[in-house]
Amino acid sequence: MEQVISYESLYKFTHAVFTAMGCSDSDAVTATTVLLSADLRGIDSHGVARLSGYVRLWDVQRINAQPEIRIVHETPSTAVVDGDTGLGLVVAPYAMQVAIEKAKTVGTGWVSVRNTNHFGIAGYHAMMALQHDMIGISMTNASALVAPTFSIERMLGTNPIAVAIPAGEQPAFVADMATTTAANGKLEILQRKNEEAPLGWVQDQEGNASTDANILKKQGALLPLGSDREHGSHKGYALGAVVDIFSAVLSGGSYGPWAPPFPAYVPMPENMPGKGLGHFFGAMRIDAFRPAEEFKQHMDNWITRFRNATPAPGHKRVLIPGDPERAYEAERTEKGIPVVAPVVKDLEEVGKRFGISLLN
């Protein structure tokens, strides 16, 4: 059912595909590194499984492989970046770097991005801040699959938020979450296994509770974090809305139900109020608040205390955000990345088209 492929093989293959699309070597390196960070970290839905999707978007000219990414407006602590419909995998690290540079100068940097595309995992970009002793924040809007509380209409994407916070001896705190109860990737896993979804993840087209993992193909919707009003879905809806507004209304991107779809066969929404998808990035220099070493010692204390909180019966320990992904990364860096059969087939077809072999 799955094939284990080394990181190096996947890297060479993916880099060659981006190069064949016309990306510069430097952009292909960036895009490959960002894309594969998802596979390494166990977020299989956002890695090579999406490569053919990017190629199809490039085919229909919704992705520009040679974008002129530029800052269109700025202040000492802010910028708006126009991605020129480039790969989000390239536009996002550019914009995050702008945020980091501004933080070096005035303490923090905040960058809203328009005219961009899917940027891989939010966590990658937030984590760029860590090596600079900064807190990193990353978010993006996405095509609408989520119904707000009290609605049956898909109005928001799964709109993730990532926050990366440096520690000292301990590994960094890295939260990376969709603002829905379950990410779409989790539904896709259930679809492949032909299993049902837990109640509270999705609703059908009339707003009824549903366990059908294929419900999105039947006009159903994902539910905001909280699942229903009684369990706080209005909070998940508000969080997804904030991501949408920071990413696309601040930048001049296309927001809410007008966010461009990832599948190339889905027509673009009519009357789009802005350009492309939107992202939002933040970088905060730790020593703009207190000495970095002092902060990191307290983060070590924070992490150690939480890791040692009394576990509930049946559980070994409390996890710190980022723990599961780090465990995946350690294992997959060493042993390779398991790729399910449909994705292997998909990659082979992409390879055939460009004359690139997957296992070289």
Add this chain to the structure above:
Amino acid sequence: MEQVISYESLYKFTHAVFTAMGCSDSDAVTATTVLLSADLRGIDSHGVARLSGYVRLWDVQRINAQPEIRIVHETPSTAVVDGDTGLGLVVAPYAMQVAIEKAKTVGTGWVSVRNTNHFGIAGYHAMMALQHDMIGISMTNASALVAPTFSIERMLGTNPIAVAIPAGEQPAFVADMATTTAANGKLEILQRKNEEAPLGWVQDQEGNASTDANILKKQGALLPLGSDREHGSHKGYALGAVVDIFSAVLSGGSYGPWAPPFPAYVPMPENMPGKGLGHFFGAMRIDAFRPAEEFKQHMDNWITRFRNATPAPGHKRVLIPGDPERAYEAERTEKGIPVVAPVVKDLEEVGKRFGISLLN
């Protein structure tokens, strides 16, 4: 069971109490305005119902009525404020104003606060940004009542996040939410009515699902937004953790299970790693990203589109964050504020002590 009291009467009474505690007139005005904004906006748990709690904290010298609030470190876009154990109701607006002034100069301002106390509703402080055509962000840590995913130990407060975003013709978008499935105030309402809580709000001391609205008095815990792992409680836990770290680890406050308790009879935690509670505030000038008028037109479009999303059967319309609170504020400004009998009694006792009459 409840008495309707005019805003003016409650205002005069509360102002007189804060003045009797030793607050300057200006601080008493601020504290009263912030505290009563909760009653006006229908968040009854955070308004005058807490007044006697503040007095008791002052009695045991955990609140300083005449604090010297000061900036202890700053950069062009950041500051750390020490609240000198003042009322959070006074310290928070001071710190938010610092964030706003920094945003005027460099586009955004970010202020972490230590050595402070409970600040009322998060939404008030975030909304201070609106009149400046800025986005406002406000959060605070709080005494530990929430068990992280997989734990039975109370490690985090209900740690709210508020985000206020200006619009044009439409009222502002104002999200103000605890990072738990249900705020503690909702449990208190059920306690008064002798009703059970829905499954998913709390767990008992062994981590079992519970519907006991009094479970916090029996070593139980509130659950993070998402309720359980399958429904995303690790996300609510991560959000609460980010609030804790931004508010108290960045500032030098006391974090996690060491956050100081609100009830004055609860002893302070041992080995506190910092000073007092922590808050975190942000202000982002809209025109640091795009012209404010243009942004506000798009916010009007966003709000109108979401308000008109197809409602689910049995629901009239989709709400915009801030809608319910604004409806309360309109009604209560006109008709007065309903105060339940135990709170009226509580206020009368506070009044007796200081020789202040509630209905004057």
